[in-house]
Amino acid sequence: MARGASRQDPLNAFITLAEIPPRGPGRLSGITVAVKDNISTRGVETTCGSRILEGYVPPYDAHVVDLIRNEGALIPGKTNMDEFGMGSSTENSGFGPARNPRDPERVTGGSSGGSAAAVASGMARMALGTDTGGSIRCPAAFCGIVGLKPTYGRVSRYGLVAYANSLEQIGPMATTVADCSLLMDVISRYDPRDATMQNRPYLPRLDGDIKGMRIGIPAEFFGKGVDPDVADRVRKAIGVLEELGAVIVEGSMPSMEYALAAYYVTCTSEASSNLARFDGVRYGPPSDYKKQWHEAFQEVRIRHFGPEVRRRILIGTFALSAGYYGKYYGKAQAAREHVREDYARLFRDVDLLAGPTMPTVAWKIGGKSDPLSMYLADILTVPANLAGVPAASVPCGTVQGLPVGLQLTGRAFEDELIMNAAYAYEQAVKA
Amino acid sequence: MTALRGPAQVAVGMKASGDISDTVIIGLEVHCQLNTESKLFCGCSTDYRNDPPNTHVCPTCLGLPGSLPAMNRRAVEYALRVAKALNCRVAEEAVFARKNYFYPDLPKGFQITMYNRPLAEGGYLDIEGDGGEKRVRITRIHLEEDPGRLVHMGTPDRPRYSLVDYNRSGIPLIEIVTEPDLRSPKEARRLLNGLRTTLEYLGVFDGDREGSLRVDANISIPGSERVEVKNISSYKGVEKALTYEITRQRGVLRRGLRVERETRHFVEARGVTTSARSKEQEHDYRYFTEPDLRPLQVRDWLPGIVLPELPAARRERFCAQYGISPEHARTLCGELRLAEFFEEMAPCGNPLLAATWVADTLQGELNYREMEIGKVPPAHFMELLDLIQRKELTDKAAVEVLRRMLDQCLRGETVETPTQIMEKNALGKTAGDAFTPVVREVIAGCPDAVRDYRAGKGEALNFLVGQVMKRTRGRADPKELTRILREELARQGT
Numbered sequence: 001m002a003r004g005a006s007r008q009d010p011l012n013a014f015i016t017l018a019e020i021p022p023r024g025p026g027r028l029s030g031i032t033v034a035v036k037d038n039i040s041t042r043g044v045e046t047t048c049g050s051r052i053l054e055g056y057v058p059p060y061d062a063h064v065v066d067l068i069r070n071e072g073a074l075i076p077g078k079t080n081m082d083e084f085g086m087g088s089s090t091e092n093s094g095f096g097p098a099r100n101p102r103d104p105e106r107v108t109g110g111s112s113g114g115s116a117a118a119v120a121s122g123m124a125r126m127a128l129g130t131d132t133g134g135s136i137r138c139p140a141a142f143c144g145i146v147g148l149k150p151t152y153g154r155v156s157r158y159g160l161v162a163y164a165n166s167l168e169q170i171g172p173m174a175t176t177v178a179d180c181s182l183l184m185d186v187i188s189r190y191d192p193r194d195a196t197m198q199n200r201p202y203l204p205r206l207d208g209d210i211k212g213m214r215i216g217i218p219a220e221f222f223g224k225g226v227d228p229d230v231a232d233r234v235r236k237a238i239g240v241l242e243e244l245g246a247v248i249v250e251g252s253m254p255s256m257e258y259a260l261a262a263y264y265v266t267c268t269s270e271a272s273s274n275l276a277r278f279d280g281v282r283y284g285p286p287s288d289y290k291k292q293w294h295e296a297f298q299e300v301r302i303r304h305f306g307p308e309v310r311r312r313i314l315i316g317t318f319a320l321s322a323g324y325y326g327k328y329y330g331k332a333q334a335a336r337e338h339v340r341e342d343y344a345r346l347f348r349d350v351d352l353l354a355g356p357t358m359p360t361v362a363w364k365i366g367g368k369s370d371p372l373s374m375y376l377a378d379i380l381t382v383p384a385n386l387a388g389v390p391a392a393s394v395p396c397g398t399v400q401g402l403p404v405g406l407q408l409t410g411r412a413f414e415d416e417l418i419m420n421a422a423y424a425y426e427q428a429v430k431a
Numbered sequence: 432m433t434a435l436r437g438p439a440q441v442a443v444g445m446k447a448s449g450d451i452s453d454t455v456i457i458g459l460e461v462h463c464q465l466n467t468e469s470k471l472f473c474g475c476s477t478d479y480r481n482d483p484p485n486t487h488v489c490p491t492c493l494g495l496p497g498s499l500p501a502m503n504r505r506a507v508e509y510a511l512r513v514a515k516a517l518n519c520r521v522a523e524e525a526v527f528a529r530k531n532y533f534y535p536d537l538p539k540g541f542q543i544t545m546y547n548r549p550l551a552e553g554g555y556l557d558i559e560g561d562g563g564e565k566r567v568r569i570t571r572i573h574l575e576e577d578p579g580r581l582v583h584m585g586t587p588d589r590p591r592y593s594l595v596d597y598n599r600s601g602i603p604l605i606e607i608v609t610e611p612d613l614r615s616p617k618e619a620r621r622l623l624n625g626l627r628t629t630l631e632y633l634g635v636f637d638g639d640r641e642g643s644l645r646v647d648a649n650i651s652i653p654g655s656e657r658v659e660v661k662n663i664s665s666y667k668g669v670e671k672a673l674t675y676e677i678t679r680q681r682g683v684l685r686r687g688l689r690v691e692r693e694t695r696h697f698v699e700a701r702g703v704t705t706s707a708r709s710k711e712q713e714h715d716y717r718y719f720t721e722p723d724l725r726p727l728q729v730r731d732w733l734p735g736i737v738l739p740e741l742p743a744a745r746r747e748r749f750c751a752q753y754g755i756s757p758e759h760a761r762t763l764c765g766e767l768r769l770a771e772f773f774e775e776m777a778p779c780g781n782p783l784l785a786a787t788w789v790a791d792t793l794q795g796e797l798n799y800r801e802m803e804i805g806k807v808p809p810a811h812f813m814e815l816l817d818l819i820q821r822k823e824l825t826d827k828a829a830v831e832v833l834r835r836m837l838d839q840c841l842r843g844e845t846v847e848t849p850t851q852i853m854e855k856n857a858l859g860k861t862a863g864d865a866f867t868p869v870v871r872e873v874i875a876g877c878p879d880a881v882r883d884y885r886a887g888k889g890e891a892l893n894f895l896v897g898q899v900m901k902r903t904r905g906r907a908d909p910k911e912l913t914r915i916l917r918e919e920l921a922r923q924g925t
Binding site for chain 2 (some may be wrong): 039040048053056062158164165192194195196269272273275277279282283289293294317320321322325329
């Protein structure tokens, strides 16, 4: 089994290279769509970037995999990622970091870094990523491609190996807004197997007309920690939207202050429960059956989970514990409600929010050594996940030769509007 | 009460060892499997009884990575029927939660259950208590999934390894929690019987299915800590486990010690409870809302939940419609199939006779054989009642016919009709005069009894009747025999 960078895959974009054939002709015929390795593919190993799932071959396809194969897509392989999606750089992969096509010494962003690298390098025309707190938008921004985190409940999670169920969505990644929109169109078909899904399929409308569209700019989107050059690039992009007829409205989003904390408490809590099933009994590397059960499963988990995963399981277990629940998990849910309210208030006045996707450009591999500074990089992306609203990243130029992403956030189930604004911008700067 | 702890209480316990309270306080948590066709969160069939392990499984009930639960609406309807029948207040919104713990039979590492937003709360069930009719309050009812099943290889002393069967994983369960209103093991058993009957009437439960009912009991003696006994899986087991536990707790108190707050396991084979874990070792289940399922707006479902006739209503109807005694009605309605069997006998035209024969005779013979009513062919039983009514069989002979019939059922043989059995075994009632020779023989053979009779001892006649009955194997009607004997004795006496 090919693992790590190779001649066919110098960026280590894929964990498994495997040609999964299409099932029928359709709108994706002749198109390659790389699939993140936390999305189940029948008969093809699905590791979630974790050693604990090495050798696990799902007996079923995720709903989105069914959909793209039925539309004629060819899947060239399963892409690299931070273990279980826990990271913002793809350095936390159990199979080595993915490399940024713009500068192989730099990270791709994460956790869908392999998907972004595969698309940006041309190894695949499109890719499926997943976004729990920015995992589609961050690598899209760092690798200079388009990525959409759909409204929560718009794409079936059936077959997506859960990290934080209440936050994550599968979404499209591509070099152009039109491709991204097409893939979103395909994957948003209803699936009764996901109880959190709503039957409101995406209906693409890319006419590039954003005249009169009201776009809000919360001051916090350009707050502390945002690189001034990145901020400058994004303000210029917003200027382009204004030239296209959009009305720019200053605003504020005070809940940003505790969004990051609310996010990390929520995602680690859910993860501590979701990852309990990896005990060596049913799949993955087996436990030592000669030992007592408790000893054997602890050993498997200690040996095969990476350090970041173990850290998050511990934090989440603590946050849900009796006596601490109210202080952490309970409070995080209250904070989450504030974030939702903030969005609701803003969206009464504006149609979209705009700002930078990431506070910086891609950093050097190994450049962020402490986990906290990595967590801080998610500050601009996590609010959308907490509120379940759609958000996209669209390339808006470079800083020191490295791509910068413009983030557009919209009302729930108005993914179409975001994509149209992104399309308008893309067409304007291309011309 | 809880503030008083430590050495002081030990001293009190020692001093007061003579006046340990006679009262016991019992509350139950009853888990019942709902008999839906498919599992709670996936389409797998629940009828795995005759199939090999791990054949009724799919990604969801195996907890494979990426699988999601999809709600079985029928299970919710069933649970709501129970909530309504037990007079509960159904919640506006019921919320699923995850109960997190590691165990190999739990494929996801958590169980999907309900925690602080259960389906229903605050109901009751009336039972026959130790001191008459009693209302047992129901605290709450919630819906949850069953884990898989562990099969331990080796012996308890020498365990070798365990195998896991996930066929049971995801079977819908309802948990019914009672208030601590029960005061004896017998009342606990009555409550269980009452629940079982109600659930069977509702058509949501199959009590004959292995593992369909599991009970955890909380039990304490006033002034003492509460002990939870887990792992009770039969109706008889509840009475046994509780009786054992009361004796144990009284023994502890009598020795001047304190009953520890703990969880104990009932070991059915040995009829004892053993300590499983102390309060300090209690699990922290880290409950939180299940993010993969939406809350259920269950109150909105209520108009669609229609209840059938329940045991209490049927008892009243039986008394009114058939004129049978309340005791018979209680026995007959105590089991759905018994009640239905009785109603099938209604065309026989004599409900009192049918009630006696079904509730007393048949039920007794079935219990003796540990046999189910479902195995008795109704047409045969109807014919039996007919023969009794037409006086072709004496009561005694009819019992004999019934026994032979049940034994044939039990052995799986072709069951002969009562008439066939009667004729083959010459059990039919013979006209009284045919017994005159036997009567004469008995009179000749028992001069002492005859002398007693003539001396005015009435019971001597009974003895003589008995002797004739014995020789004629119950074929004669005792009343008629008495008449013949009297006449014969009178004739001989002159």
